[in-house]
Amino acid sequence: MNEVRLFEIVDQPIIIEDLIHKVASREVGAITTFIGTVREFTGGKKTLFLEYQAYQTMAEKMLSKIGEEIKEKWPDAMVAITHRIGKLDIMDIAVVIAVSSPHRKTAYEANEYAIERIKEIVPIWKKEHWEDGTEWVGNQLETVRYPAGRPIEEGELK
Amino acid sequence: MNEVRLFEIVDQPIIIEDLIHKVASREVGAITTFIGTVREFTGGKKTLFLEYQAYQTMAEKMLSKIGEEIKEKWPDAMVAITHRIGKLDIMDIAVVIAVSSPHRKTAYEANEYAIERIKEIVPIWKKEHWEDGTEWVGNQLETVRYPAGRPIEEGELK
Amino acid sequence: MIHILLFAGIQEELGMDRLEIESEGIQTVRELKAYLGQKYPSQVLKQSMTAINENFVTEEEEIKEGDTVAFIPPVSGG
Amino acid sequence: MIHILLFAGIQEELGMDRLEIESEGIQTVRELKAYLGQKYPSQVLKQSMTAINENFVTEEEEIKEGDTVAFIPPVSGG
Numbered sequence: 001m002n003e004v005r006l007f008e009i010v011d012q013p014i015i016i017e018d019l020i021h022k023v024a025s026r027e028v029g030a031i032t033t034f035i036g037t038v039r040e041f042t043g044g045k046k047t048l049f050l051e052y053q054a055y056q057t058m059a060e061k062m063l064s065k066i067g068e069e070i071k072e073k074w075p076d077a078m079v080a081i082t083h084r085i086g087k088l089d090i091m092d093i094a095v096v097i098a099v100s101s102p103h104r105k106t107a108y109e110a111n112e113y114a115i116e117r118i119k120e121i122v123p124i125w126k127k128e129h130w131e132d133g134t135e136w137v138g139n140q141l142e143t144v145r146y147p148a149g150r151p152i153e154e155g156e157l158k
Numbered sequence: 159m160n161e162v163r164l165f166e167i168v169d170q171p172i173i174i175e176d177l178i179h180k181v182a183s184r185e186v187g188a189i190t191t192f193i194g195t196v197r198e199f200t201g202g203k204k205t206l207f208l209e210y211q212a213y214q215t216m217a218e219k220m221l222s223k224i225g226e227e228i229k230e231k232w233p234d235a236m237v238a239i240t241h242r243i244g245k246l247d248i249m250d251i252a253v254v255i256a257v258s259s260p261h262r263k264t265a266y267e268a269n270e271y272a273i274e275r276i277k278e279i280v281p282i283w284k285k286e287h288w289e290d291g292t293e294w295v296g297n298q299l300e301t302v303r304y305p306a307g308r309p310i311e312e313g314e315l316k
Numbered sequence: 317m318i319h320i321l322l323f324a325g326i327q328e329e330l331g332m333d334r335l336e337i338e339s340e341g342i343q344t345v346r347e348l349k350a351y352l353g354q355k356y357p358s359q360v361l362k363q364s365m366t367a368i369n370e371n372f373v374t375e376e377e378e379i380k381e382g383d384t385v386a387f388i389p390p391v392s393g394g
Numbered sequence: 395m396i397h398i399l400l401f402a403g404i405q406e407e408l409g410m411d412r413l414e415i416e417s418e419g420i421q422t423v424r425e426l427k428a429y430l431g432q433k434y435p436s437q438v439l440k441q442s443m444t445a446i447n448e449n450f451v452t453e454e455e456e457i458k459e460g461d462t463v464a465f466i467p468p469v470s471g472g
Contacts (some may be wrong), residue, residue, distance in 0.1 A: 014176065020193065026248050029197035031267075032190060035178065039187035039260060052471070055401055055464055059471075081462050083471055090184050095472055102197060108270050111190075115262060115472055123445070125402035125469030136403040136438075138412070138470025139459040194394050210393070211324055216370040217393075241393055253394055275394055281367070282387070282393030283324035288349055294325040294360075296392030 006080045007063035009056045009124075014082050014093050022080040023100035030104035032111040036095040038088050048129045052094060053087040055123040059083065062122040069117065070099075070110045077101045077110040083124055092125075164238045165166040165221035167214045167282075172240050172251045180238040181258035181286050183231040186306065190263035204289045205231040210243040210252060213281040217241065218226040228257075228268045235259045241282055252284075318342065322385040323336055325360035331354075339381050348385060360391040364389045396420065396457055398430075399464040403438035419461050424453040426463060442467045 020031055038050050067079045083095045095118065099111040110129055118124075128135050163181055196208050214316045221310055224239045253276065257269040276282075284295050318339045327333050342348050345366045351362060358375055364387040372388070379385060396417045406410050420426050423444045431439060441467040443453055450466070455465060 015234040016178065020174065024195065024249060029195055031193040031195060033193070034262065034265075035189040035191070036262075037189060041186040053402055053405075054471070055399065055448075055466070058445060058464065061448050071415075091182060104192065104270075104273060106192075107192070108266060112262075118472045119468070119469065122471050123401065123466050123469055125467060127402070127471040134189065136406070136467065136470070138402075138468040145192050148268055151427070211327075212393070213321065213323055213367075213370075213388070216367060216386065219370050252381070276394045277391065279391070280393050281388050281391055283389060284363065284392040285324070294328070294389065294392070296324075296390040 007060050007067060007146045008082045009054050009059050009063075010082055010084055011086045012084070014084050014096050016093070016096055019082060019096050019098035021081045022100045023078045025078070025100065027102055027120050028078070028100040029102050030107040031098060031100045032104075032107040033099075034095070034097040034111050034115050035093055036115070038092050038094060042128075045130060047090065048131060049090070050088045050094070051127040051129065052083075052088060053125050053127070054085045056085075059119070059123050060073070063118070065121070066114055066117045070113060074101065074106045074110045077106050078101070079110065079114060081114060081118070081121070081124075083118070085124065164217050165215050165225060166240045167212050167221075168240055168242055169244045170242070172242050172254050173254075174251070174254055176241060177238045177254050177256035181236045181256045183236070183258065185260060186258040187260050188265040188267040189256060189258045190262075191252055191257075192253070192255040192269050192273050194273070194287065196248050196250050196252060200286075203247065203288060206289060207248070208246045208252070209285040210241075210246060211283045211285070212241070212243045214243075217281050221276070222251070223279070224272055224275045228271060228272045231271070232259065232264045232268045234261070235264050237268065237272060239272060239276070241280070242274070247275065318348070319382075320382040321384065323386070324389045326358055326387050326389055327382075329358045329360055330356050337383065339379065343378055344375065345373060345377050345385070348379060349375070352364060360389050361387060372376065396426070397460075397462040398426075399429055399462060401464070402467045404442060404465050404467055407436045407438055408434050409423065417457065421456055422453065423451060423455050423463070424458065426457060427453070438467045439465060 035156055063081045068077050070077050077098045080098045097114045099107050101107040127136050128137055221239045228235055228237050236258045238256045255269055255272045257265045259265040286293050286295055318337050320335050322333050367386045367388055368383050395414050398413050400408055400411050445464045445466055446461050
């Protein structure tokens with residue numbers, strides 16, 4: 001039997017079925033997936049494509065940590081997460097989270113927990129490419145941006 | 159362009175990717191799926207296989223109604239639901255719900271709403287086949303069973 | 317004529333998946349249930365909801381000539 | 395020697411994805427950030443978290459010879 005890698009950063013298209021197979025079993029009755037896709041418009045601005053970068057080894061380690069946190073909170077849940085990096089076009093899949101459980105409530109809750117934690121602790125960055133420029137997006141809760149070159153006051157984001 | 163049927167009862171295996179494609183678009187950033195699979199053990203009892211029956215035309219109509227309810231509550235969500243009927247083995251997929259939205263919160267909430275409503279208003283029935291017998295399972299909230307032949311007092315489930 | 321559809325537990329109890337009856341003397345869902353309950357002993361019928369022409373209705377709903385009435389035992393999809 | 399990894403906005407500001415510096419005189423993350431901030435003007439560095447050997451640490455954390463220090467700008471995965 002091949003080793004199943006539950007938490008991966010890849011630079012190729014993500015096959016959703018692969019993640020579902022990783023968490024499926026005779027014991028589970030519910031599997032949820034979250035599929036994050038590249039949206040064309042954000043805040044009225046048209047994205048041409050995105051570029052994702054990761055601190056790969058640490059990112060996989062943090063994804064595993066999220067898996068452990070979920071195991072702690074929902075012992076009967078099983079989780080697999082794959083995040084893609086590199087250039088992604090509109091409608092491409094950036095991330096897939098699959099969670100299985102004997103019970104559906106757990107499958108929904110643990111899945112949502114996973115995406116929230118990814119946006120907090122996993123070292124992955126996204127660069128927007130628009131017609132009129134580019135920008136590395138992000139803060140931990142995705143509420144502000146910091147255009148490269150714009151002076152940001154010290155402490156502003158602390 | 160072929161007509162896309164968003165709400166279907168089928169007697170063949172469900173292809174998850176098909177549902178995802180029905181709700182994917184350039185406008186969405188989040189797609190959630192719920193995949194209901196046949197579990198081997200329920201309440202300590204071993205299931206050999208399940209048999210699903212539907213009042214097919216009404217079931218599809220009720221699935222559409224759930225879609226309309228979701229459109230009312232979450233106007234930017236898009237939903238597709240397929241439920242399988244007939245004989246299903248352990249690990250087979252009985253139902254897939256796919257919801258897309260520009261925003262992930264909506265995609266989770268609307269998806270969970272859909273499965274809850276399926277369990278309330280869609281005329282589909284499941285028959286458990288065990289080693290020592292069979293039973294049509296169900297009440298609207300899936301909390302009790304009524305073994306065929308057991309006297310049930312009138313009003314008990316009202 | 318009233319067309320009646322039977323599913324799941326009721327279908328097994330009555331040993332058939334449909335029947336047709338003359339509508340004379342039967343005006344409401346409640347009356348139809350009472351009529352069938354006498355003719356065919358069924359436990360599941362009592363717990364069932366009713367749909368006329370694919371819409372859920374109450375026991376007070378009137379049944380018209382040519383309607384399709386379905387008894388819907390507690391559902392268990394999903 | 396301290397190994398330093400740079401990503402995203404910092405990587406672009408500094409024009410490199412890694413650098414190595416002598417660890418003499420630098421004992422904590424705060425001191426390393428101050429040292430780099432003087433040498434390379436960077437806005438993103440100030441907002442960044444820090445990881446040593448792939449674990450998030452505070453600014454008070456001590457840096458040891460041979461450590462790999464990564465500056466983690468606000469993340470935007472998902």
